[in-house]
Every structure is written in structure tokens, then in C-alpha cells.
């Protein structure tokens with residue numbers, strides 16, 4: 001019996017990068033950074049994967065040259 005497989009990856013579209021840190025909302029350590037397209041263009045965001053609180057949000061270079069957040073830590 002074939003079932004539709006659950007995706008193993010946490011994201012289908014962009015690569016999420018594990019971030020060291022502590023969520024200010026829930027105290028969790030499961031943070032991930034990834035680019036999102038929102039008002040004002042691309043943003044590098046770090047979100048808690050537990051409660052989805054935004055920990056950090058920085059403007060990203062507009063044309064896709066994504067700087068890994070690890071270089072900023």
C-alpha cells in the first residue's frame with residue numbers, strides 16, 4: 001500500500017539553517033534562520049521552530065545573494 005510520503009525535510013522551498021540561541025518566548029533552542037519574501041523585499045529571519053516567534057529579522061540583499069546568518073553571529 002502506497003501512502004503519500006511525509007517530507008523528511010523541514011522545508012520544501014528554502015534551506016533552513018540551524019541557529020544557536022535561545023527563544024525569548026518559550027526558552028527553546030530550536031532556532032532556524034532562512035530568507036523570507038515579505039513587505040520590503042527579502043528578509044533574513046530567525047524563527048523559533050517550537051513557537052514560531054521571530055527572534056531576528058534583518059533586511060537581506062535584494063537580488064538573492066543570501067548571506068548565511070552564521071557569518072553574522
Ligand SMILES: [Zn+2]
Nearest residue numbers: 023026048051
Ligand atoms: Zn519559542
